[in-house]
Amino acid sequence: MIPLLLGVSLLTFLLMALSPGNYFTALQQNPQISQDTIKQLQAQFHLDKPWYVQYVFWLKNVFCGNFGYSMAYKISATSLIITRLWNTFVLSFTALIIAWGIAIPLGIWAAVRKDSWVDHTCSFFAFVGLSVPDVLLSLLAMWFAASTGWFPVGGRESPLHDFLTPAQQFWDHIHHLILPAIVLAASDLAGIMRRMRSCLLDTLRAEYVTAARARGLSEGWVIYKHALRNAINPLLTIFGYSLAGLLSGAFIVENIMAWPGLGRLTVEAFFAKDSYLVVDTVVMATALLVAGNFIADLLLAWSDPRIRLK
């Protein structure tokens, strides 16, 4: 995992170095940044040296938790990144719960009532849901929010947030979270539901299911205890990757619905020509993705006794 992140950071740094326009000269020309700050950054990051030297010092600083300085926000990049990272995580995790909470029961229902209207309707919506681009869905969600007024139109907090009581602040966050989380969950939901359905159908064809029935177990017991327990294994693989995918898929939702997460930060940094920040965010996002995959592997090992004991 570490070598991977090193490689990724090197690649991204290289890309940044390729970018025409110099971070350092941009810093110097920016009247809003004091000379002291510039001198300090120069000392820490060696901004006037060639890119490979810069990379080494960037690496050193990152290991000490110092991500540099954000030109656009004029605060330390570290705190900025951490806040945004947390926001992305909250959004993704909520979307994960929503997606799986709806998709698994629907998938089971569709499999158990195979070829019924339930099954066909679910398949249809799944297929359509898989094809609707996130961009369109986010825009429609914003439209929905604006038309009905039930939900705030983007953002994470209302303007008067700081004046609310802690309890109100909490609900304010939730209120802002719902719509983006639903939009983010929507595309994953379809895929998970289809997968659950097909995994359960496959398992129901297995001989141990017939054997379980033959022992006199009730149909419900057979499905929910025997079949499901096996059918869910491949889905646990997807679960971990699902979280990882949501973390990176949040990019579009964050940017359109103004959710202040890592994805939005990346685009903002790009437009502000804040190259170091772009590198930081990309590496952070990769770290998230890799961590998500790692959790997925752990989950799979835990759930399948064949892997665990062998």
Added chain:
Amino acid sequence: METAEPIAITETPSASSPWRLFWRRLKPRKIALVGGVILIVLYSIAIVAGFIAPYRYDQIDDKAFFHPPVWPRFHGLHLVVPRYEQLPGDFNYQVVLSDTKPLHFFIHGDKYQFLGFIPCSIHLFGTGDGDYPVFLFGADQFGRDIFSRLLYGSQVSLSIGIVGILLSFSMGMIVGGMSGYFAGAADTITMRFCELIMSIPALYLIISLRNAFPPGMSSSQVYAMIIIILSFIGWASMARVIRGMSLSLREQQFILAASAIGQSHLKIIVRHILPNTFSYVIVAATLSVPYYILGEVVLSFLGVGIQEPQASWGLMLNAAQNTEYMQRFPWLLAPGAAIFITVLAFNFLGDGLRDAADTKQN
């Protein structure tokens, strides 16, 4: 000892090529064919976009900002287009049904390049009168016909999908095929590199790559840049899969036979290994094109891809980001519907292809 009855000899069916078998499995899947037909229609329209579109993509009409959709009506047996009157206030329009102009077909209009290089000025339909615009899907914030821009945009968005796929999949197949065939240290390094690329979330990588290009570029440069960026992301996953297939294929006897008769490595890879991966590649390609199209859409939507005054579906959607405009002028979302239909069609087709190629299903 009783004599046995002669056994009836059943005829063996004539051998069919894998392609014919594949087609036979594909035909009953109606939904895949529907997808295929939709795509053929979309791409055909894109090719003759200039002809079908009544206006150029950059034709501004400053009397028609946010004009609502105009549909021809029947007046007896003829099609006529009513006039719209602009009311006081921001972008309000009222239809004046009594004042109409007939709709003509094959009419002279703005100049454009048919098929990209033949200068032409005949359009499929129009009124020929600037006061009676035919905005089938309304007009955008600069009074440009959305329908026309959709058509011109389709040229960009649809072609980027195909070209991007061709580029990245060719690269992926060659690199993957060679990597798996030769194995060893080069293989390991290549695969590590692929994993590296694959572990960066796609959209973040896109921004990163965009960062490496200068901000101001000509439209054709931007087009090439988008394709390069998207291909860079896509080839890695294809390379990995092909490498896996190549690795197992090279153990097979027909590869041994080929090298025994003296075929060069390159020839073996190209003539023997890669063709065996086609069934996978075609399915993967069809199912991946939507991601390329969406990649361009996101880039242009964020303002870092195709720039004004060019037309691209992503760029057009940007105008819809203003919720007030979206509510008042919902036709601004037309590009979203176009994207949706395209992606849906590719998914239909890809799903059907995948089922047809899956010989394990009965």
Added chain:
Amino acid sequence: MALLEIKNLKMDFGKNAAALRAIDGISLSIGAGETVCLVGESGCGKTVTALSIGRLVPSPPANYISGEILLDGRDVLKMQQKELQKIRGGVVSYIFQEPGAALNPVFRVGNQIKESLKLHRPEKATDEEVIRLLKLVGIPAAESRIRNYPFEMSGGMQQRVMIAMALASEPKLLVADEPTTALDVTIQAQILDLLRELKQRLGMAILLITHNLGIVGDMADRVAVMYAGQIVELAPARELLRRPLHPYTRALMNSVPKLAAGADRLSAIPGNVPRIGNFPPGCRFYPRCPSARPECANTAPELVEVEPGRWARCLYAKELTA
């Protein structure tokens, strides 16, 4: 009254025009404590017949056209779900061909057996009873085995576990669908010994499905030979093996290679088993029958009692054996 009575059972797969007749008028009875072997090549319908006894064939594709399956006097085909669940395990138990496939891979073996106990004999749902059952089927070190997962056991042991699971509910009829086909020869012998021993100790009836005539001689009281969805011969085991009446049975026995015979060619039955839906109009064995006569092509023979206790579905059974 017999424990199991199948009366003229007919079953299709699919409906209307696409229907394929998988079971075409099967009648069979099994008495308490009796062992009946159901013999035939693959595709003849023996597995579906056996599964029908517990109504385990999934019923949207399967369609029971007519006939009855009387288990302990009650028609299985007309039972409600609750009663069906009671007789499954309680009256009839199954063991399947692939021992590993019939055990749920993610649950421990002991728990799976206990599940059966909890359902049918709840007062005995204890570890001790599970251990007793495992010992009954000859599993060594049973106490430690109950915590094993199926993949931790060999094929032969998995099969024994499956038998233990089947016996846990104390059935009156054990249906064994090719229980030894997937096992090594030595293990096969052990499992068959086990079945014989259990039959004697517990007095249960066994319906043994096999395509191996060797097993028939070993285990069966009576034999039913199936071909293309129908029973073509029914007789006490020893009599059938000594003097088969139906040409198909004879051909089956001839095709078993014999060490002493010294023939240089294996004698196989020419042609192929007809696929369902493609049955010839008259006798279904006609195209492959070495004793065929012209009338056989058009007249479908009935299963008749050619001699006391000996049934055959052949127009010329009596003459051929005279």
